[in-house]
Amino acid sequence: MSDFMSLFADLVGSIADLLDPVFHASATAAAIVLFTACVRLLVHPLSRASARGQKARAKLSPQIAELRKKHSKNPEKLQKAVLELHRAEKVSPLSGCLPSLFQLPAFFLLYHLFSNSSIGGEANALLGHKLFEAPLGGRWADALGDGGVFGAQGLVYLGLFAIVAAVATFNFRRTKKQMAATAAATPAGDAGQQMPGMGAMTKVMPFMSFMTLFTVAFVPLAAALYVVTSTTWSAVERAVLYRDVPIGAGALAATAG
Secondary structure, three states: OHHHHHHHHHHHHHHHHHHHHHHHHHHHHHHHHHHHHHHHHHHHHHHHHHHHHHHHHHHHHHHHHHHHHOOOOOHHHHHHHHHHHHHHOOOOOOOOHHHHHHHHHHHHHHHHHHOOOOOOOOOOOOOEEEOOOOEEOHHHHHHHHHHOOOOOOOOHHHHHHHHHHHHHHHHHHHHHHHHHHHHHHHHHOOOOOOOHHHHHHHHHHHHHHHHHHHHHHHOHHHHHHHHEEEEHHHHHHHHOOOOOOOOOOOHHHOOOO
């Protein structure tokens, strides 16, 4: 693991050296953004597959509505019947989660790299690199202790919070609109026949994007940069991939990343 982290640190350092003529002191931060973009490009085929899965699930809506009527008094049979339908049509109900799952290793690599004072038995030189005035190995609490909210470091975090809030608001409005359209299109008789647990999930879903604010606040700045870049990429990607998905079909995917 130590050797692998050393190789990863060398990779980040090499990318930063290439970007140094343009970004100077913030070259390592720019390298992290570029690294994130490369990860997202690698995961993009999974995102496209997820979008195709959403379209396929949208086509199954009439059949699922019939199953709800048939098993309205037996939630367990309903759940089993829906899963069997997905299996028969070769549609995975979990495909929307795959892009997020495959990004976790990259996030934890950055988190580990910028959370340790030494890598491979040597001092971690990357910790001294900065985004403007904020160290990439620092956290928001460190910024608050060195100049406060509106200090040089604090302003960097305020900028990141503003980006995350803007993206989360975009996702919130989009998800609410999709869910409202779905509710309007659902027959009155089906309103109380949702899958078990879906009622609570639909109430929480629109707010899930705002949880990213807590992640940015508590992880090292380098990992926060990854989260902000990936979240912004996700919002743009979903707007493109789900533009022709029937209204309401992409509501769950609007919170996946």
